Amino acid sequence: MRFFPAALPSKPLAGTAPLLLAGALALLGGCHSKTEEKGGKDAKKNNGPALVDVLVASPSSVTDSVEANGAVVANDFVELHPEVSGRLTYLQVNEGRRVAKGTVIARINDADLQANLQKIRAQLQVARLSQDRLEKLLKVQGVNQADYDLAVSQVRSADADAAYTQAMIAKTVIRAPFAGVLGLRQVSPGAYVTPTTIIATLQADTKLKVDFTLPEANVGLVHPGTTVTVRFAGNPPRTYPATVQAQESQVNQTTRNLTVRALLPAGAQVSPGTFARVLVPTGTARRSVVLPTNAIMPGDKSDQVVLVKNGKAVMQDVKTGDRQEDQIAVISGLSAGDSVVTNGVLFTQPGKPVKVRKARKAS
Structure with missing residues (x-):
């Protein structure tokens, strides 16, 4: 069964045209009034004080440190090469698996x-x-x-x-020289290999170390037994203490840096080769205010922060010190009790009113 729409009358009924026109005008008038109302709210919002979060400055004793770049290295690492030439008759490389010392990795005819x-x-x-x-x-x-x-x-x-x-x-038998984790297989069964052929890699990850370099001016800051802080980026970022084991016997004459090796604690969840940031304590403590990094506005001559004084935004020059993942120490330019803007910095203007939405004390 099909339904067909009823045919519209060729002429409007008497009295309907004025009603349609009045409805359309009322609809347009309503839309216009809503637009004006919204625009008025936006204008009021734009002309009002900026909403900010502040941190009440409280200086505390912060130990200075020197930051160095480093990398994680395995306690033992080796490339597995055959000692004689020949064709592989047996190959057992369990990629990414741990093997015991003496495990047969490959055999040559x-x-x-x-x-x-x-x-x-x-x-x-x-x-x-x-x-x-x-x-x-x-x-x-x-x-x-x-x-x-x-x-x-x-x-x-x-x-x-x-x-x-x-x-x-x-x-002709290639064995694991120590217990560790195998890397990726580089050859296939039946391949002809020579002493220059890499079959796989093996690394012992039970003890992980960090090698980092220090400028020669800071060489005196470390010695065997010194504890340094090692930071790794990631989600979430990880931080571990490490103990300095040894250092090179001489400074590199090209870079004027000294390589230092520190031992990570057992159970550190990092892989060999990972980039690391190493913080070496200088032993010098300063009275500093620790702020979130987003509160600092870098400048050509000096860094700046925004203070809230008498309900208005005031720019303040500061001198910064040690920087961490998301925090930075301000060593001069702030006094105890100063209200430093931490959120909403970009919406403030010098001398313009601001409204504090949330305030907290520095920990």
Whole structure:
């Protein structure tokens, strides 16, 4: 069954046109009035004081530190190379898996070496029999000493050849030199490898270290046993204390920096090669105000903050010190009790009124 719309009348009914016109005018008038009302609110909002959050300055003792760049290194790291050339007959690289010390990683075809070992052992057996016969004859003066010495030399030579061949056979087996985690496989089964071929990498991640560099002017800040703070970016960022183990014996003559190595605590959740920021304490403490970094406005001559005084925004020059992930120390330019704008800095103008939405004390 189909439904068809009723046909519209060709002429409007009497009295309907004025009603339609009046409705349209009323609708347009309502929209215009709402637009004016919204514009008035926006104008009032734009002309009103800026809403800000402030932090009441409270100076505290903050220890200065020197920041250095570093990287995480494994306690042991090695590239697994074969010691002899040949074709791989066995390959077991469990990528990213932990293996025990001595685990067989790969084997190289040793058929020719095994055959050569059997040949040498046969020759050794004959040489020993000959030595035994000559020894008995020598006791009854049936042979001279030179013949017996030659037989002894042949036995020792065959023994050495057998030991050498066994050593070559042992080199066809690639084992894990220490317990650790295997990296990515670099070859396939059946490949022909040489001593320059990398089969995989192996690193011990049970003890992780951080290597970082210090300018020669700051070399005296560290020594074995010094505790430094190591920060890693990420989500969330991680921070660990590390203990300095050792340092290079001399300063690099090109960069004028000294490389220092520190040991991370057990269980640190980082991977070798990760970039690290190392904070080395200087031992000097200052009275500073710690602010969020978004409260600081960098300038050409000096950094600035926005203070709230008598309900108005006031620009204040400050001198900054140690910077961390999201905080920075202000070492001069602020006094106790100053109200520093931390949120809404971009909406403030010098001398313009502001309204404090939330205030808190510095911790």
